[in-house]
Amino acid sequence: MGEVEEKPAISTFLPHFCGIKPLFMVVLVAELLAIILTLGSRAEASQLWQILSLTSLYILWISITCCGLLCLLRPQLIRLSNGWAGFLVWLILLLVTALVSEVTHYALGETTYQLSLDANGHLDLLLKSLGISAIVGLLLLRYLYLHHLNKQKEVAESQFRLQALQSRIRPHFLFNSMNTIASLTRSQPALAESITEDLADLFRVSLSDAGHLTTLVEEIDLAKRYLNIEAQRLGKRLQVEWHLEDDLPLNALLPSFTLQPLLENAIYHGIEPSTTPGKIYIYAQYRRSKINLSIRNTLPNDQQSSNRQGHQLAIDNIQQRLDIAFSHHATLNKSYIDDQYQVRLVFPHPRRQL
Numbered sequence: 353m354g355e356v357e358e359k360p361a362i363s364t365f366l367p368h369f370c371g372i373k374p375l376f377m378v379v380l381v382a383e384l385l386a387i388i389l390t391l392g393s394r395a396e397a398s399q400l401w402q403i404l405s406l407t408s409l410y411i412l413w414i415s416i417t418c419c420g421l422l423c424l425l426r427p428q429l430i431r432l433s434n435g436w437a438g439f440l441v442w443l444i445l446l447l448v449t450a451l452v453s454e455v456t457h458y459a460l461g462e463t464t465y466q467l468s469l470d471a472n473g474h475l476d477l478l479l480k481s482l483g484i485s486a487i488v489g490l491l492l493l494r495y496l497y498l499h500h501l502n503k504q505k506e507v508a509e510s511q512f513r514l515q516a517l518q519s520r521i522r523p524h525f526l527f528n529s530m531n532t533i534a535s536l537t538r539s540q541p542a543l544a545e546s547i548t549e550d551l552a553d554l555f556r557v558s559l560s561d562a563g564h565l566t567t568l569v570e571e572i573d574l575a576k577r578y579l580n581i582e583a584q585r586l587g588k589r590l591q592v593e594w595h596l597e598d599d600l601p602l603n604a605l606l607p608s609f610t611l612q613p614l615l616e617n618a619i620y621h622g623i624e625p626s627t628t629p630g631k632i633y634i635y636a637q638y639r640r641s642k643i644n645l646s647i648r649n650t651l652p653n654d655q656q657s658s659n660r661q662g663h664q665l666a667i668d669n670i671q672q673r674l675d676i677a678f679s680h681h682a683t684l685n686k687s688y689i690d691d692q693y694q695v696r697l698v699f700p701h702p703r704r705q706l
Contacts, residue, residue: 364430365500366437370423375416382415383408385488393470407467414452414485418445434497442489449485453478532585547584550577554612565677568636568643569602575611575634582619590623591631600636604643604701607673611645614670614695618649622693626652643701648694667695674699 367374386408390400421444422429429437457474469484471477529551536544554577583590615632623630635646667686674682674697682699 364437365434365497366422366426366429366441367496368423368426369419370426375419378415378419379412381488381492382411385484386411389469389484403467407469410452410456410467413456414445414449414481417448417452421448434500438493438497442486442493445485445489446482449481450478453481528585529581532581536584543584547581550581553577554581564608565605566608567602568600568604568606571606571608571611572596572602572636574609575615578612578615579632586619586623589626589629590619591629593631593633595633595635597637600638601643601701604699606699607670607677610670610673610697611647614647614697617667617695618647618693622649622651626650628652638701641700641702642698645697646694647697648689648692650692670697 369375369378386404390404390407393403422441425444429440432440457477467477469477469480471480529547533544533547533551536547554574579590579592583592615634618632623632630650630652632650633646633648635644635648637644667684671684674684678699682697684698685696687694687696
């Protein structure tokens with residue numbers, strides 16, 4: 353099976369100032385700062401709106417110019433350590449502030465001093481602007497750095513949780529599979545070799561990196577290998593029907609080893625205890641930028657299933673791994689439909705561009 357490229361680790365605390373969200377946050381902070389400065393000024397109430405508009409325009413010039421420069425300089429900034437990158441960003445903010453202050457002074461003249469900075473002259477305006485920019489810049493950089501550290505901590509904790517969850521995967525079919533292989537070694541050595549390869553692939557995936565994401569097509573292939581092993585052991589007692597839509601995005605990513613534990617549950621609780629043939633139905637469809645996977649299995653009667661209660665361990669395990677992978681945007685629900693047990697998995701996948 354091919355490897356899937358993992359998400360890069362968080363390396364810089366600086367956001368991507370070319371994006372809409374960071375730019376919106378900068379504009380929001382600039383407006384809040386303008387409001388605070390205006391309310392804190394000594395201006396009369398009748399002049400507040402005029403002063404607020406001038407101050408907002410002044411601060412927005414500084415803020416948006418800084419964002420533009422940081423967007424252009426991002427390739428160079430991300431190569432630096434966080435300390436040097438932060439210092440350069442702070443220095444750029446001060447230089448832009450000085451430049452905008454000078455341009456404003458020479459462009460607007462005396463109107464400049466109607467800003468909420470209560471400046472008494474050219475030099476006073478420059479010094480007050482630089483002082484406010486220096487303090488606000490340091491506070492924002494400190495916030496971004498602490499947010500970066502918290503994000504790194506979350507990533508580390510997620511990896512630890514994934515490793516713990518992955519270590520709990522202990523397929524019940526191991527010994528049964530080994531017995532099946534042993535029984536086929538003499539009579540059907542080629543089939544025994546094929547099953548051994550399938551079993552090796554299953555355990556290679558179960559022992560792989562817990563943070564690994566795989567494609568839907570690889571998960572389906574792994575599920576088919578598992579069902580092929582169980583079919584050799586259960587024979588006609590196991591019947592499987594696949595219903596995969598033609599437009600299913602098979603390149604969609606999901607946590608590895610997601611489908612197999614659900615199929616294992618279906619066999620262990622639904623097929624094995626039954627004295628009559630049982631069926632497993634696998635449905636997959638793509639709706640509204642989400643992939644819907646359903647696994648449904650027939651159930652034995654109450655007397656047959658009395659000693660095999662509980663599906664919850666695998667369900668909880670997979671739900672936690674989905675929460676980590678999709679930031680709680682995936683769901684895993686179980687239900688009984690027409691005397692059959694169903695597990696329905698829904699996870700997001702961006703709609704393909706036409």
